[in-house]
Amino acid sequence: MTRKVSNFSDLIQRVTASCLLHPLATAASGKEDENSPYDSEENRNEEYEEEENEEYKEEEEYEEERAVGPLKALKVKQMEGLMEEVFETVSSMKRAYVRLQEAHSPWDPERMRAADVAVVAELRKLAVLRERFRRSGGGEGKRKGRRRGGGVASVREVVAPYEAVVEELKKEVKVKDLEVKNLREKLDSAVALSSNGSGEKKPGRSLSKRKLGIQAIAAVPTPELFEAAMVQVREASKSFTSLLLSLMHNAHWDITAAVRSIEAATASTEKYHSTSTTSIVSAHHAKYALESYISRKIFQGFDHETFYMDGSLSSLLNPDQFRRDCFTQYRDMKSMDPTELLGILPTCHFGKFCSKKYLAIVHPKMEESLFGNLEQHSQVQAGNHPRSEFYNEFLGMAKTVWLLHLLAFSLNPAPSQFEASRGAEFHQQYMDSVVKFSGGRVSAGQVVGFPVSPGFKLGNGSVIKARVYLIART
Template sequence: MMNNKVSNFSDLIHRVTSSCLLHPIGSGRQYVTNIHSDDSDSDYEDLKHSDDNGEPEDDITPTPPAPVKPVTDNETVTLTLMNEVFETVSCLKKAYVSLQQAHCPWDPDKMRSSDVTVINELKKLGVLRERFRRSVLRGGGVTGKRTVAGVEVREVVAPYEAAMEKMTVEMRRKEAEIESLKEKLSAVNGSGGRKSRSHSSHQSKKKVNYASQMQVSPMPLPSPELFESCVNNVKEGSKSFTSLLLSLMKSAHWDIAATVRSIEASTTTTTNALNTTTDSIVGPNHAKYALESYINRKIFQGFDHETFYMDGSLSSLLNPNQFRSECFTQYHDMKSMDPIELLGILPTCQFGNFCSKKYLSIVHPKMEESLFGDLEQWRQVLAGNHPRTRFYGEFLTAAKAVWLLHLLAFSMDPPPVHFEGSRGAEFDHRFMESVVRFPGGRVAAGHVVGFPVSPGFRVSDGYVVKARVYVVPRGEL
């Protein structure tokens, strides 16, 4: 009997618990439970019967979902622009990282490609910005916003308008230059009188004819006068570099007299001259001529070869006409270039190799360490780089002048032959020019060459560019 009561009590607890789970408190439902019944199946049927009467199990009404706000066209455009902006910025970041990586190690091709990519991505950002501003103007609604957007658009367009104006001015200048050349050509052809009598249609016809003549006219050939002008540029470049080097030597407390004696000794092969303890033939304040002689001797070494003996090229012999044309084209393309900017793009080009080779032959490691306290420039040049310093920049100016002179020489047929006044040679005013000035402008009799300063050149048709020499009385040698 006790066991049955325990069992009925357990069943009762189970049914109440199940009912509570199925019908939470507060639902307003009345439960009818026969706690005296011992039959669990009848209780289950009662619950089932009450559910089948259609009474709801829960009176809580579910909350309907909030209505979805439709996306407007302006929002769609804005979202699309934002996605494009993020994508473009990501590509810009990758391109900029690639541009930085191209600097070390130096990779010109990768640098140019990355630079183009960066510019393209920046242009895309500019286009996206203008699209956004136009969308603001179209959306409008507020006059103030339209005004601000309009001002910003004008600010963006202003640089392009300035560039267009500048190009227009340049075009007009070119047109005026063309007209001037046209008049000169007409004067040469003897058509000056006919030109004044021509009417507008005839002038138009002449313009077409002139344009066709300009297209077919060959590149002007190099002349002895142009070559002499290049020699003067070499002289100015070497004098400027020499002055800077001499001032650095004095600042570093060099023994200038000993340096001059060493340079003098290198210009002769006689036994007496090799003794650097003898007195110098260079007068007071004339050390710059000895130093310039040393620089020119180093930088002109190999001038008679088409590549300064940097390689074994024989193009001037195998195809001389094409080689001369290529040399003159390179001369025209390079004469207006800044050498440091050119070598910044192509550090290992033929001109770059020439500069590295000549710098290392002129400036020895001990010399540079004495002048600057370290070998940083020397190491960079040895590695094929070109430092952006004032000293190296002055050297590049002189080196470029010599390189252009070399290109011009090998574009002439026959190429000029260079010579120099040797130590002890009689001074000849037809082929020599004294760097030391004499009263009356003429070298006094009895003077001979103490040492050469810069070479001279024999050009075609007997044209001579004089060599520069340092002269001394014959008794001082």
């Protein structure tokens, strides 16, 4: 028994030593972690919860897509409709602007006002569409803000050219207002002058001027209005001639040789030829020869409705409408500054007329000798109009002739132009001498040396005398 106990004690010691040398707790605990029913159940619960959450998220996304889809489609449809309205408005604006441009040439104030109203109306429509676009953009995100800003920028880019046109029209209105004021001042001074009279003028002439001042604001074309326009042509022609002659003197021209050249050019177109090698014009009368040259150039083609700048036959195909159009253009242009007009419409019919006549009157060699270069000549040839004092003076003269031409084709019947021929007998009924004789009467034996400006026979039987330079019969 004692041996069994001893053996049993030895056995316990050996087991105890073995447990101390080889602990089983870690291995057992590892196996428990791998095979524990509690741990595996927790893992399965976690996996199930994750799967359930994913399914829930998918269902939420699906529900959101189902809810947002119709709203998104509606918004896209609204934006498409808005853009269609924008494109239609821009197209309408372009058409209105084209009509505005067409109303400038030929000049039609009624069409111009209507087109201007249409352009402004389309601009207002665009402003309304812009506000609608801003309100419909609505998002708080930066991306939406950028989109909205880009849309507004694009609309502004479209509107910018038309806003510039509106500004130009406003400037033109201001110019017209100033011209109206200047015209009223001139009219008041002309009426005052005609009422005071002049001791050197005949009573009949003073009465005629008073009538002309009244007729200047008439609503229909009249022969008296044509007479007043012819007076303005002569005054403008004298002013331009004086400026050109002074420039010739400053450039040390041989005025006598220039006059002989003008006389030779005049004689080549007349039946009468002078055999004298000396000038028939005295030194202090050179201005009349120069004015004759200018008048002949600028009145060339006056009998045609466009000065033969094109082959138009409107005055023959629809004469009544053409007369109305001419008088409308006359009334619109009368109060305008030609420089401002050509700054806006350099290639209108009046602009082409000015270019053609300037190149005909001022030869390149003449311009180079007067100004030292051909800058103005080059600009006119390119279709532009210089802003020089000399060209502005020329434009003033060209405008008076253009207005006279418009009036001529406004009247029914139209005035008939005539010109005294070189060497013709002097007829007081149809001619007026530019050189005044003692006693106020032309001495016997005087003939036409050369014509200075043309005359006209009017439909009411009155005559605008041709101005001539007289010489003694040889």
